Amino acid sequence: MSVGRFIEVIKPGMLTLVQDLGRYGYQQFGVPVAGAMDQFAAAAANLLVGNDRSDAVLEMMMLGPELKIGFKGCVALTGADLGPKINGSPVAMWQTLEVQAGDVLSFGGLKSGLRGYLAVAGGIDTPLVMNSRSTYTKAALGGFEGRALKAGDQVPVGSAEAERPAAMLAIPAELVPVYSVSKTVRIVLGPQNDAFTNAGLQTFLDSVYTVTNECDRMGYRLEGPSIEHVKGGDIISDGIAFGAVQVPGHGKPIIMMADRQTTGGYTKIAGVISVDLPLLAQSKPGDQIRFKRVSLEEAHELLKAREDFYSEISEMAAAQPIDAVVSLSSMNAEIISTRLFRLNVAGAVYDVKVEEVRV
Amino acid sequence: MENELRLAPSGDLALVASFGNEISEALNTKVRGLMLALEKVKVDGIVEMTPTYCSLMIHYDPLRIGYEALCGKVRDTLGALDDIELPEPMVIEIPTLYGGDYGPDLDYVAKHNGLTVDEVIKIHTSGTYRIYMLGFTPGFPYLGGMDERIATPRLETPRTKIAGGSVGIAGAQTGIYPIDSPGGWQIIGRTPVALYDPLSDEPILLKAGESIRFVPIDQATFDRLSREGRSGTTEGRV
Numbered sequence: 001m002s003v004g005r006f007i008e009v010i011k012p013g014m015l016t017l018v019q020d021l022g023r024y025g026y027q028q029f030g031v032p033v034a035g036a037m038d039q040f041a042a043a044a045a046n047l048l049v050g051n052d053r054s055d056a057v058l059e060m061m062m063l064g065p066e067l068k069i070g071f072k073g074c075v076a077l078t079g080a081d082l083g084p085k086i087n088g089s090p091v092a093m094w095q096t097l098e099v100q101a102g103d104v105l106s107f108g109g110l111k112s113g114l115r116g117y118l119a120v121a122g123g124i125d126t127p128l129v130m131n132s133r134s135t136y137t138k139a140a141l142g143g144f145e146g147r148a149l150k151a152g153d154q155v156p157v158g159s160a161e162a163e164r165p166a167a168m169l170a171i172p173a174e175l176v177p178v179y180s181v182s183k184t185v186r187i188v189l190g191p192q193n194d195a196f197t198n199a200g201l202q203t204f205l206d207s208v209y210t211v212t213n214e215c216d217r218m219g220y221r222l223e224g225p226s227i228e229h230v231k232g233g234d235i236i237s238d239g240i241a242f243g244a245v246q247v248p249g250h251g252k253p254i255i256m257m258a259d260r261q262t263t264g265g266y267t268k269i270a271g272v273i274s275v276d277l278p279l280l281a282q283s284k285p286g287d288q289i290r291f292k293r294v295s296l297e298e299a300h301e302l303l304k305a306r307e308d309f310y311s312e313i314s315e316m317a318a319a320q321p322i323d324a325v326v327s328l329s330s331m332n333a334e335i336i337s338t339r340l341f342r343l344n345v346a347g348a349v350y351d352v353k354v355e356e357v358r359v
Numbered sequence: 360m361e362n363e364l365r366l367a368p369s370g371d372l373a374l375v376a377s378f379g380n381e382i383s384e385a386l387n388t389k390v391r392g393l394m395l396a397l398e399k400v401k402v403d404g405i406v407e408m409t410p411t412y413c414s415l416m417i418h419y420d421p422l423r424i425g426y427e428a429l430c431g432k433v434r435d436t437l438g439a440l441d442d443i444e445l446p447e448p449m450v451i452e453i454p455t456l457y458g459g460d461y462g463p464d465l466d467y468v469a470k471h472n473g474l475t476v477d478e479v480i481k482i483h484t485s486g487t488y489r490i491y492m493l494g495f496t497p498g499f500p501y502l503g504g505m506d507e508r509i510a511t512p513r514l515e516t517p518r519t520k521i522a523g524g525s526v527g528i529a530g531a532q533t534g535i536y537p538i539d540s541p542g543g544w545q546i547i548g549r550t551p552v553a554l555y556d557p558l559s560d561e562p563i564l565l566k567a568g569e570s571i572r573f574v575p576i577d578q579a580t581f582d583r584l585s586r587e588g589r590s591g592t593t594e595g596r597v
Binding site for chain 2: 024025026027028029030031032125129130138139142188190191192235236237238239240241242243244261262263264268271273274287296299300303304307
């Protein structure tokens with residue numbers, strides 16, 4: 001770590017954690033995957049600053065932290081709109097931002113969603129523990145000393161290849177997720193859908209469920225009509241995937257999230273498909289959820305489309321460097337050229353605008 | 360064997376291969392066999408696997424292998440299981456200091472079952488316990504095979520902190536707490552061996568499908584093994 005390549009925590013916010021895309025390979029030993037709750041926002045933030053999408057970012061819940069940036073470089077903010085500001089002025093989300101040593105990043109207040117992400121060019125560089133930087137607080141594992149950030153912490157940042165990525169990027173507005181308080185998430189049935197009566201399955205698919213106060217990184221308990229089992233909600237413990245919809249004997253669904261235990265003994269009626277998990281990760285108590293059944297093939301097609309989107313963004317970020325001084329933090333910048341990239345995502349065409357500017 | 364296999368998706372990134380719905384060594388042996396065989400044939404697209412009592416969760420990358428193709432690989436591998444050489448299950452010895460400060464409930468377990476403390480230790484150390492799966496907390500083994508003569512109900516009021524390494528009994532089960540955690544098990548002893556060491560090359564000592572045996576040790580041995588860390592265990596492996 002070179003001198004100054006750290007982020008100093010002035011105020012920690014409600015729950016600010018170092019997360020990457022998760023700790024894989026240890027579920028057989030009972031080690032939860034953890035990782036970013038909203039994997040799309042975390043990956044997008046990384047790609048916007050020229051990182052690998054699996055680099056570590058900061059996940060900031062509801063009330064953002066106040067952070068002092070110790071170096072010149074690039075950052076990107078994605079996920080929930082926590083009202084981000086740099087040196088007191090509002091800044092845009094879902095695009096590359098240039099920062100200077102001494103800049104203070106703060107947050108005015110939650111506007112939509114629940115979890116915001118901050119990626120820094122070079123990545124958050126806390127030690128790898130079991131091949132991941134993700135924080136699993138229950139076992140004080142990974143991240144920054146296995147815990148949420150506290151005031152005074154100096155969070156190390158890895159060295160970036162350049163002070164800025166080859167291109168200043170923005171996710172096109174049409175592709176920026178909208179975190180409404182009422183949403184439909186798509187599921188594939190299984191693995192224990194046969195443990196439910198037909199009436200129970202209909203209840204699950206036709207009802208509106210409300211996110212309760214018992215929702216955290218481990219799971220979301222929902223309130224709503226009880227889902228009827230054939231004979232009880234207990235099974236011999238089996239594996240739990242991200243997004244598994246568990247239904248214990250009381251009939252109310254619990255969606256298992258990033259910090260889920262690796263195994264559990266309740267029937268799982270369905271699994272939320274990967275591309276819709278970010279919508280859940282951005283849900284908060286009182287939000288309404290409907291479930292819509294899709295085929296596994298459809299889920300995989302959606303996943304492939306998302307993968308194509310990631311590839312396009314990382315290719316752009318790795319494009320030839322622009323010689324001119326680039327700064328998007330200057331509102332009066334003169335645009336000297338604009339490059340458009342056409343993305344084909346899930347059958348729809350989107351244009352990504354890359355602006356080369358002179359300050 | 361193949362006709363008992365049931366395959367089902369769990370979300371769009373995992374496949375569950377289940378062999379039945381009961382806790383038995385026979386089913387758990389199938390789970391272990393399938394996992395080891397899949398590891399050996401190296402199926403591209405399998406990210407990792409979570410073995411449990413009677414099923415194997417296979418986490419896969421659908422960009423590298425489709426669901427149906429993966430199901431085919433699982434069936435093929437299972438069909439060829441007799442021809443795939445698998446390592447014999449290991450028995451790992453867990454040196455344990457019984458009673459005293461490390462086993463505050465040992466006297467209660469003896470009293471509850473009308474036994475002497477020495478009899479409880481003898482019964483507990485004479486068993487070989489299959490590790491059906493790991494879960495609950497990192498490295499926590501779900502063990503089978505405890506002698507009913509030392510079965511004891513959980514504490515009425517769980518303790519807020521049980522030290523990592525504590526060996527306990529809950530109902531007809533025995534287990535080891537890998538890390539400090541709250542819990543209601545009757546604590547009868549403690550092992551100096553770290554079951555969980557996140558910074559080690561082998562962060563978790565135990566593996567599903569293998570077995571453990573408890574070996575009684577005295578305070579001096581406990582202290583020596585504590586100092587030596589994991590090196591004391593290696594010689595204990597059979």
